Amino acid sequence: MGEYLLTLLVSGLVTGSVYTVTALGLTMVYGILNVMNFAHGEVFMVGAYCGYFLFAVLGMSYPVAILGAIAGAAATGVLMEAVVFRPLRNAPQLSPLIASLGVSIFLQNMALLLWSPTPRMFNTPFVDEVVRIFVISMSMQRVIVFIVCALLIAALYFVVQKTALGKSMRAVALDPEAAALMGIDNRRVIVATFAIGSGLAGVAGALVGPILIINPFMGIPIILKAFAIVIMGGFGSIQGTVVAGFILGLAESFGILIIPSAYIDTIAFVLLIGTLLVRPTGLFAERLEENV
């Protein structure tokens, strides 16, 4: 039993790390633009396909495939920003939301057309390699997923807190006009935010490729959970997102003990609603939301 619980703990941490990395991109974009970007799930999907094509089809090494996924996803995000979100900068709040849903539908069906609905799997050499940690054994791929995600989370935290770019991001999030007056190029900061946030989703996609099945609609469940995480954590709060991401991963993992596995996907929303009932601004709200 103790071993089983430990296995659940580890698998919860692995899932949680993937959720967190994906949700961080959403948090960043929300923090800076106040936009709920539903197409972020499709960026994750693009990352997974990039990883698949580079690794399984073109036969490149796994790290190169991951870098390729970052590049592909970041390019998708930057393009999306330029074509869709920039023209909507001063539009009513609902417009970018609906437009992002449009982008989401567009990208899903584009992927369907280009890459067919056939589900794809790719196996890295690490999937079959079993490592033993204390008393539990697990596949090396999961260990890699967790380590890479943890490093990315730490790196992002460092970038946002310590670098000049991070400072300008926080400034733009706080008050875009004042930031512009201080000589910050808002447009550049926004593009950088989209690139970093989308790149994160791309890595997540490429990392879980060998664990999940890749198909054009794989972004939908992920984006919905990512939103639940972002809101649970308090919109725009990076710490909150990290905490909520891991809470969700662990809750889903341990949830198996209590509820039928068919209902596991509802845990995110039950947690979300529960959190909001107790703390309407999320766990780590940095500011109260304005009236819409």
Next chain:
Amino acid sequence: MSGTEPFRISVARGAAWSAALAVAVALPWILNSNYYLQLFILAGINIILALGLNIVLGFTGLLSLGHAGLFGVGAYCSALLVMRTGLSFWLALPASAAFAALIGGLIGTCSLRLRGHYLAIATAGFGIIIYQVFLNWISLTKGAAALGDIPEPNPIVIPGVGALTFDTRISMYFLVLTMTAIAILVSGRIRNSRIGDAFFSIREDEVAAEVMGIPTFRYKLLAFVLSAAYAGVAGSLYAHYTRIIAPEMFHLFETVTSLVMVITGGLGSIVGVVVASIFFTLMPEVMRELNDYRMIAYGALLVVVMIFLPEGLAGLVKQRFWRGTRAGKRQEAARGAA
């Protein structure tokens, strides 16, 4: 709102609605095609659904993403009542509206303390939970295998005249048309009532509304309940028209369709919502020739509409025509002065 608009415009508005109704009644003979008639039946159901969302989003300014779930609640409730208990459709219809309203009220009670995007995601969460229940409560809903063999609405027996049956497309069309007309009328009544005024004041400025003595929570809850009742009616009609329902039809992403209709129509505008609902029901079918490119084009169209028509059709019409009229100029001037 019609209370403040000139008599001339009220008359024009009434005439336009009557003309639209006349066209709608003559439509089966104009189209003379079962295929297109079926599209208009779906358009009618979509109008009811979108008008419901319009009460929450358009009138009251609350973004609710759980609407498709409530649509499903209406559909499953009605179908199961008729199939399991043998209840007449004519009782199941109001019962499913009431049940959807109850669920909508529960969701509202839990989530209406939240605002803006928080409310949107919380209601989306409820929508997903409802969807998961449809999918997994297999003994009740048959899950992903779909609930089929839903009977058509029971015939209405008029003594001395005969029975009015609903086994043809045309009869279903008139049933849906009647319900749609009622939905439009009720929607207009709500908008022009004191309740409507309260809704709009919450949309414009919730804090100010509260200060003016409007119990905002109660009114927001009322908007949720009314909107859910609309979704329930639409769901019931849908179930007994298509006669087969599956959880996929009520997934969160189906809310997007209604959302697009309300926003493209112009938030709060009933005519706009009706026109946009018809457009967005017919358009994917018209684009059928594009085959694989259809949904790609649909996604792109949403983006284009958002960029070029941010205030929807109603906004466009207002910009083009309303501003030209004397009343429009007066309103502009008043707004400028304020």
